[in-house]
Amino acid sequence: MTDEPVVSARGLALRFGARELFAGLDLELRRGELVAVLGPNGAGKTSLVRILLGLVAPSAGHVTIGGHDPSRNRARVGYVPQQRAFDRDLPLRGRDLVRLGLDGHRWGLGRRSSGPAAQVDAALASVGASAYADTPVGVLSGGEQQRLRVAQALVCNPRLLLVDEPLLSLDLAHQRIVVGLLDAHRRATGTPVLFVTHDVNPVLPFVDRVLYLAGGTWAIGTVDEVMNSETLSRLYGTDVDVLRVRGRIVVVGVPDDEHHH
């Protein structure tokens, strides 16, 4: 097995008009890695995900996934978005949502065949969602919907998982479940995970490295290398204190209280 990085980004920059979100960003994701992307709202976390999905072109720099351009890889990249409520009477079961992750991008009606159905069943079972696979998604709880989202992302046997704030509006128990599912999957399959979050604590026990975007600049490294007063003060350009309280990381003094939204 080669140890070629799955994601390789060199000198990435993203500018919207005069505003620079980041520049000169180098990022490598190796097999089995879980990297958290942190930073305040508007720092470019989601834009970075969209670059990796091939939906946004970087202003400068170059990125490959598995050696290819991101736009050629979308069928093999699992994506978990924020939890977003479905209409209660939307005619869609959990099973259908997961199935869309497998072949929803293909043309035509799709045929009833046992192969894909078995893949969907396996993905549902792997996240513990089999019990409500036939329930309309709109009546499920946010936590149940996010489990289905994880199954939807895993069902295509992805070579990379991109998850963008998947824990928002989930209670603590379901946050643990969703993070645990993603962690278990990358340990079992080696699929690396890029995990966008505004709060590092839910992923703290699992995260290998942290990419912190703030103030038009960035820092990458282990939790200890990035989540300290000196580094974050440099990124934000003001005095920021990083405290460890009972195993949790608390960041104090971020401008505009951006950590408390």
Place this chain on the structure above:
Amino acid sequence: MFWELLQQHFVHSALLAGAVVSVVAGAIGVFVVARGLSFAVHAISELGFTGAAGALVVGIDPVAGLVAGSLAVGAVLGVLSLRGSERDSSIGAVLAFGLGLGVLFLSLYQGYATEATNLLFGSIVGVSGAQVRSLAIVAALVLAALAALYRPLLFASVDPEVAEARGVPVRTLSVAVFLLLALATAEAVQVVGVLLVLTLVITPAAAAQRLTARPGIAVLLSIVIALVSTEGGILLSLEKDWPTSFFITAISFAAYVGARLYGTTTTPSASA
């Protein structure tokens, strides 16, 4: 009286046209409801009316004007791809002015006022053999497109963020769905009229999704409800001399009320 009428050629044409239109309207309705486009259907049909009224003034086939008007609005709405309240308010503004133009055209039109009434309230019993053929051709086109686009269209309608991430051309599909909706609406207008289009494009789909959580079954049920409403409405109007459109709306509304009652007696998780 009923059985004598049932032997008539014009009744056969009406039943055939009704069936063709119901299948198209019922099928696209599920996507329209999932995307929250009910108001857009209304706009497309009313500006189709403006197009038809304009066609009457210049002396061409009002159906051509109807299709042109519907497609123009569908294309504009699709390309602008507005969302939420901005979409609703801009549709409202355009719709109101479009109807105003329609009123002007009608006042300029020196022909029979029944043409206008037919456009507004439907004229299924007056449908000609040639009209049935053109309805069938357009219907076949729309259904073929819906079948080809089914999976990505469903994906983009119910789960646009992930669909986009998976490479589904979400914006292009949005334009496509508006154009198909414009064609389907122009079809339905010829059966139930401009003001009652929602009874075939929205009501059956809204009822169907109360009855099932399976997307494919929802499309089939929506088609069946639209079919039963239209054909039942035509047959009832042979028995009693009330407007066909009334009977069609009555049956589809009854299906909707029934489906809602069914939906409240069976909790969704219990029906799973």
